[in-house]
Amino acid sequence: MKKIGFILLILLACFTVAQFFGPxxxxxxxxxxxxxxxxxxxxxxxxxNILRNSCFDCHSSQPDLSWFDRITPANYLVASxxxxxxxxxxxxxxxxxxxxxxNAKLYYALNKVLxxxxxxxxxxxxHRDAELTTEEIRTLKTYINSLTPRKYAERETKxxxxxxxxxxxxxxxxxxxxxxxxxxxxxxxxxxxxxxSTTDRFDNGSMRIIYANDIAVEAIRSGHTNPWPDGxxxxxxxxxxxxxxxxxVRTGDFIQVEFMIKDSRKYRDTKGWGWARWRGDxxxxxxxxxxxxxxxxxxxxxxxxxxxxxxxxxxxxIFTKPE
Amino acid sequence: MKTLxxxxxxxxxxxxxxxxxxxxxxxxxxxxxxxxxxENPLAEKAITSSINPAKGTMSTLYGNQTxxxxxxxxxDKQYPKGSILFEVTWKQKADSLWFGANIPRxxxxxxxxxxPEKGKPVYELYIGNPLRxxxxxxxxxxxxxxxxxENMAPSP
Numbered sequence: 001m002k003k004i005g006f007i008l009l010i011l012l013a014c015f016t017v018a019q020f021f022g023p024x025x026x027x028x029x030x031x032x033x034x035x036x037x038x039x040x041x042x043x044x045x046x047x048x049n050i051l052r053n054s055c056f057d058c059h060s061s062q063p064d065l066s067w068f069d070r071i072t073p074a075n076y077l078v079a080s081x082x083x084x085x086x087x088x089x090x091x092x093x094x095x096x097x098x099x100x101x102x103n104a105k106l107y108y109a110l111n112k113v114l115x116x117x118x119x120x121x122x123x124x125x126x127h128r129d130a131e132l133t134t135e136e137i138r139t140l141k142t143y144i145n146s147l148t149p150r151k152y153a154e155r156e157t158k159x160x161x162x163x164x165x166x167x168x169x170x171x172x173x174x175x176x177x178x179x180x181x182x183x184x185x186x187x188x189x190x191x192x193x194x195x196x197s198t199t200d201r202f203d204n205g206s207m208r209i210i211y212a213n214d215i216a217v218e219a220i221r222s223g224h225t226n227p228w229p230d231g232x233x234x235x236x237x238x239x240x241x242x243x244x245x246x247x248x249v250r251t252g253d254f255i256q257v258e259f260m261i262k263d264s265r266k267y268r269d270t271k272g273w274g275w276a277r278w279r280g281d282x283x284x285x286x287x288x289x290x291x292x293x294x295x296x297x298x299x300x301x302x303x304x305x306x307x308x309x310x311x312x313x314x315x316x317x318i319f320t321k322p323e
Numbered sequence: 324m325k326t327l328x329x330x331x332x333x334x335x336x337x338x339x340x341x342x343x344x345x346x347x348x349x350x351x352x353x354x355x356x357x358x359x360x361x362e363n364p365l366a367e368k369a370i371t372s373s374i375n376p377a378k379g380t381m382s383t384l385y386g387n388q389t390x391x392x393x394x395x396x397x398x399d400k401q402y403p404k405g406s407i408l409f410e411v412t413w414k415q416k417a418d419s420l421w422f423g424a425n426i427p428r429x430x431x432x433x434x435x436x437x438x439p440e441k442g443k444p445v446y447e448l449y450i451g452n453p454l455r456x457x458x459x460x461x462x463x464x465x466x467x468x469x470x471x472x473e474n475m476a477p478s479p
Contacts, residue, residue, distance in 0.1 A: 107423040111422050111423070191368070191478060192368060197352075197427065198372050198383055200374050200424060200426070201421075201424050202376075202423065202424070202425065203421075203422075207372060209369055209476070223348065225347065225348070226347065237476075237478060239476055241374070247376070247377050248374070248469075249373060249374040249376065250473070251373070251476035253477070254478050254479060280479075281479045282479070303420060310420050312347050313348060313349060314349045314353045314365065314427060315350060315353035316363075316365045316366050317365075318354050318356055319350055319353055319356070320356045321356065321357055
């Protein structure tokens, strides 16, 4: 009995000493700010208050932590959450961001909320107040939606030039285009594939056509798309939305093409898909190193039950309507 | 015994529920056997795409091989004989997976432009659910001009 008491005493001593060490989660970058000053100059107060209450603890230098967040060892976990949180989105740097980037960040953040990923369930477990109510989500939706009204301009782009686009012939091996940092080669000829959907991304002023190769199209026709069979490839091409005077929005400048290549064995470390993106007219491969795919997977995580594919494809073959 | 049976049944439901992964196809936005179209435009190649925010629609211009090849190399719209263009227009719906995006809901109309051996291009309109040919489409001149004003979407 004496022994147990001694062990408990030692543990208590260790715990007490540990409190003098460990990170201060409220001051991990040395820019602690006790003030609750307004961070988002162009955002109305009632919207900022919602973000402050649910996001600022991990996504700003104005965290308002509870006493238990500061106890060692919990403070290590909280500090790492804050470090990662600010890396992804730091509301303290909001005012330095250009407006389109601010809008994109808000849309992305809201989509993470709607997907149930944010605020982190492990965080709301102890911080119940941070959970967003239906009313708060509605307020965010209304505000964020109001940020991107379509504007009609008559700006001419190179689409209007009397010059056809130069497209690489399909199957050409040496494209002269640098491979993606994860070793995936550019896939020419995707414009000849079937279209399985289009997307009107009014949140960031782009429009997309999603193409699928024959293997993926056959999977749609036969109804075996979850999981998609090996060999399936999608190409998602994005253009700037180009409003014209008759009220119609046409495809403007080319932004990028993104590929998802299914090979459950070869790409097992990246959810069975090879991810790649080439941007701009010079088709510059995206990503600093091969780990860039983590970014793709993070974004696609809400649709992991659909084999990480966002697109609900239309059927390029004529289908028989059920009786 | 009754409880055991119930647990067994619930486990089976749970297990089959987990392994059953239905394919998620946007059939409303596709062409069905009930539609009366001379060809299936969705099986053709896409030239470009457009959106009409006021009407809440989005369209894709498809071309048969002749039209697609011509649009890829020329911009004068003098499509060779045998070319067929299809302007497929969908009513939009909000993308349930991404707040900030619209996707096709159902086909609203298919406009078909055929380039005969001699004479002017022939405009036809297929509309309704299921799609049926409209006898005397109004605004056919305006719509034909719009379709012919569309260029191949640029891509390097």
